[in-house]
Amino acid sequence: MSKEFDVHRIRKDFPILSRSVNGHPLVYFDNAATSQTPQIVIDAIVDYYCGYNANIHRGVHALSQEATDAYEQARYKVQKHFNAKKAHEIIFTSGTTHGINLIANGFESLLQKGDELIVSALEHHSNIVPWQMLCERTGAQLRVIPMDNDGALIMNAYDELLSERTKLVFTNHVSNALGTINPIEEIIEKAHGVGAAVLIDGAQACPHIKPDVQALDVDFYVASAHKICGPTGVGVLYGKEDWLNKLPPYQGGGEMIAEVTFEKTTYADLPHKFEAGTPNIAGGIAFGVALDYMNAIGFNEIASYEDRLLQYATKKLQEIDGLIIYGTTSKKTAVISFNVGEVHPYDIGTILDKLGIAVRTGHHCAQPIMDFFKIPGTIRASFSFYNTEEEIDVFVNGLKRAVSMLS
Ligand code: C6P
Numbered sequence: 001m002s003k004e005f006d007v008h009r010i011r012k013d014f015p016i017l018s019r020s021v022n023g024h025p026l027v028y029f030d031n032a033a034t035s036q037t038p039q040i041v042i043d044a045i046v047d048y049y050c051g052y053n054a055n056i057h058r059g060v061h062a063l064s065q066e067a068t069d070a071y072e073q074a075r076y077k078v079q080k081h082f083n084a085k086k087a088h089e090i091i092f093t094s095g096t097t098h099g100i101n102l103i104a105n106g107f108e109s110l111l112q113k114g115d116e117l118i119v120s121a122l123e124h125h126s127n128i129v130p131w132q133m134l135c136e137r138t139g140a141q142l143r144v145i146p147m148d149n150d151g152a153l154i155m156n157a158y159d160e161l162l163s164e165r166t167k168l169v170f171t172n173h174v175s176n177a178l179g180t181i182n183p184i185e186e187i188i189e190k191a192h193g194v195g196a197a198v199l200i201d202g203a204q205a206c207p208h209i210k211p212d213v214q215a216l217d218v219d220f221y222v223a224s225a226h227k228i229c230g231p232t233g234v235g236v237l238y239g240k241e242d243w244l245n246k247l248p249p250y251q252g253g254g255e256m257i258a259e260v261t262f263e264k265t266t267y268a269d270l271p272h273k274f275e276a277g278t279p280n281i282a283g284g285i286a287f288g289v290a291l292d293y294m295n296a297i298g299f300n301e302i303a304s305y306e307d308r309l310l311q312y313a314t315k316k317l318q319e320i321d322g323l324i325i326y327g328t329t330s331k332k333t334a335v336i337s338f339n340v341g342e343v344h345p346y347d348i349g350t351i352l353d354k355l356g357i358a359v360r361t362g363h364h365c366a367q368p369i370m371d372f373f374k375i376p377g378t379i380r381a382s383f384s385f386y387n388t389e390e391e392i393d394v395f396v397n398g399l400k401r402a403v404s405m406l407s
Pocket of ligand 1: 032033034094095096097098124126127172174175176177201203204224360364365
């Protein structure tokens with residue numbers, strides 16, 4: 001039975017959506033940068049600090065037990081959401097960037113000169129720079145899967161890059177700058193064919209798609225809670241148990257040890273081996289609540305509603321003279337990156353802001369994509385399930401106004 005998608009009811013869950021900006025009702029189209037937070041998630045954070053704020057895994061007292069239970073319950077929720085086989089394959093991180101750096105650091109001891117790592121041309125800097133740093137330390141080489149003019153990866157070129165020298169392949173599931181959904185099933189299967197491991201950056205996929213890490217057979221999958229209606233400063237690294245056992249810890253400190261003497265330290269079992277220090281306890285608990293919230297709406301319902309917004313906005317934007325959309329594959333999430341004639345994206349973004357409309361302008365931390373299209377940046381409108389067609393009308397009218405002022 002399909003559930004009714006009532007966007008006006010959903011919007012009431014998000015207190016921020018009723019505010020004004022510069023005298024206009026807020027139109028928030030910067031969801032790819034960070035999503036807004038429903039009251040139920042905000043309440044989970046307040047409840048923690050008001051009711052059972054304590055450090056976890058450490059105290060015998062009641063508050064510590066309650067906080068530990070809630071935090072570990074959140075880990076089960078994340079496990080279930082991503083369909084990980086075991087709860088200890090879920091490592092809480094501070095976000096996608098942290099998860100990628102953790103794995104890049106771990107691979108240092110497994111790589112040698114002449115090994116190759118394959119990255120896609122569609123990456124956010126978070127999934128480029130940590131690997132470049134790793135290559136500098138190990139002498140491994142970074143190879144790049146190119147993209148075409150629609151912003152899709154050229155899979156024949158990927159086939160040619162793969163060899164027995166390939167140790168690791170990493171790509172995003174969805175591009176933040178263009179919205180392209182990458183064929184990660186094929187990428188993973190082919191990488192495994194040459195014995196390479198795969199890390200998928202799910203930062204932009206998880207707001208729209210529910211990934212099944214077992215069905216994907218992916219080795220590592222990373223995401224950030226703040227893009228999935230959760231708080232900032234918390235994220236998830238899923239890793240297959242065998243891989244996580246093979247990799248060394250990332251940071252040393254409290255909680256990640258079994259025994260410490262001045263002569264030798266032994267490490268805790270998973271997941272604690274990768275969770276040194278006091279974590280973002282309220283954040284982890286609230287992340288679990290955010291996943292509950294989104295699952296109650298339903299990811300199929302979210303994806304099909306957002307696709308409707310994408311089609312509506314694309315059609316409306318294409319009516320504007322000189323507007324070029326970057327990222328035109330049929331498989332994309334609700335992200336539209338564009339420019340209008342020679343007008344600088346920043347100038348358009350500034351006028352839209354005066355009208356209460358939030359979009360992102362610039363290179364979106366994906367400079368190689370901008371270099372490919374030979375542009376300094378784009379205007380990026382990214383939609384969420386709580387946006388409406390009426391908001392798209394306001395945005396398109398504002399954009400027309402901005403363009404006529406600037407041309
Ligand atoms: N992209 C955007 O506006 P963190 O900052 O660690 O939560 O996420 C980093 C990151 C990694 N990969 C992808 C594909 C991303 O989109 C992001 C974050 C935001 O596009 C902020 S730069």
